[in-house]
Amino acid sequence: MPLVRAMTGGFTPPWPSKTPGIFVLLLGVLIVVALAELAIGPVNLSLQEIIAGISLSADSQGSIIVSYIRAPRLALGLVVGTALALSGCALQGVLRNPLADPGLIGVSTGASVGALSAIVFKDVMLGMLPPESHVYVLPIAAFAGAGVVTGFVFSVSRRGGATSIATLILAGVAVNAIALAMIGSLIYISDDQQLRDMTFWMMGSLGAANWTLVTVSFAIVAVAAFFLFRMGRELDLFQLGERAAYHSGLDTERTKRKVAVLCALAVGGVTAAAGPIGFIGLMAPHMARLIVGPRHALVLPAAALMGTILLLMADLGVRNAVPPAEPPIGLATSMIGGPFFLWLLLTRMKRDGLNA
């Protein structure tokens, strides 16, 4: 704190004095987990090999593993974790409900329907497009699917008030049921090769990471994250309810549209690259609020750090559980996230009932 005060010329910053320390700590944990992601695996690598791999002077087998397999995988993990955590945070803020999660309310499933349609109708769709645009088709289809779902969820969310847990979860059940029927139809009409692509993709994995995929999803998520990070005050004002937020000078309809589009973009972008990965968007903002308090200007960056840490830890877990086989990362996040969600639901229901 004295350091901060000295740096800012005696001005006391408007956040709790321990906050900068918390961010340094989170960043430290993230660096450790990221290094572990690069070092640990079926082949354990040394720091020298990692540095050689990152600096693109790949000469040994180890450094080639880093630069072609583990580094893109790490980069994709950072992008996916950030996107899911920020989307969860923004959805929870606008819906005024801490149980909103891109997976639970069906945004990820919507993105899946979009992406799977692109896989199944690849030949029909891609025939018309130049080959260099193919890498964008999956994200665009996923964005469209996610956009339809966020639009639907915002239209059923109660105008003016907080969206009740019951509304949110029932909307999620409905969306997921419709989406699963559509996915079922896609599976029914697909051929063997498409079926294999779809099954692998549906479970969620960072395993397909390569630099092209990382670049595309990074570009998409960077745009969404840039705007989401700046929405702290808008999300704070939403905690007063839509009417009071409007009275305080916020164009609430514009904010909702912005969040819907940015979340669809972020979730669509990473779902196209890594498949549907659940519960990161639920857990990361919740943990972030526990450690930095309720202000969204702090919750957003803390959630992004938390989301990447959680996702990389889950990836480390699945990669090293039964090497060299690799269970899908979606299994790990659901295995931790499912009970977490249940706990959150039960404690909130005990306190406020289903209409909270």
Place this chain on the structure above:
Amino acid sequence: MLEVRDLTVRFPSGFVAVHGANVKVRPGEILALCGPNGAGKSTVLSVLAGDRAPSLGVAELDGRPLGAFDARGLARRRVVLEQSPSLSAPYTVERLAGLSIGVEVPPGLMHDIVHRSLEDVGLANIKDKRADLLSGGERHRAHLARILAQLAAAGEVEGKYLLLDEPTASLDIEHQISVLKIARRAADNGVGVLIVLHDLNLAAAFAHQVGLMNRGRMVSTGRPPDVFSKECLSEVYRTPIEVESDGRGRIRIAPLY
């Protein structure tokens, strides 16, 4: 001046909440809207707040239609305390009180404004408490501090308005009076105040003008002693009501049971 002329509000269900009402909120004056439940008082307030467009008639701020203002422009001219303000995040009282202040206000000034408004509502001593855990009355006062801070932060704008929807409903007598004194002070500083109020005695004691509404219509408007007659009140509230006057323009209203 903030006003509605020949205001009719029809809800999507077809229910007509307000029929041809005229309401003028003048700078430096307190106007109290009174009347039974469902009379249309809060609907008039929501039109004046810019939440709802008139189905028929006009709603204007200084001759300009309210619909022509954007959210930020309106937020600098009028502040609104809802009937049941809510908060779904565990902010401290101090943070809640500063929440509606625009980002363009420098932090030092914001700090001063927030403290002054917390002192006005008598919550300065619990500024670090969590606002979502306060009692109903304290929470209402914390939200009042928030909109007073918003009003103060708007600076020296000509013609500012304070709209309060039943601000005293959850308060004890001491704080009911203190809220009306705050409204009075605002009016003395040139702010136009509209209060939806059930307590006729408070309205008679503090308002410069009162409007009595019933079933969506404005029954009568004017100075409190002129509007609050025994006959008129007894008919509107369908309850025998006695009005005593001290002969110097002050009245006391009492229902007979």
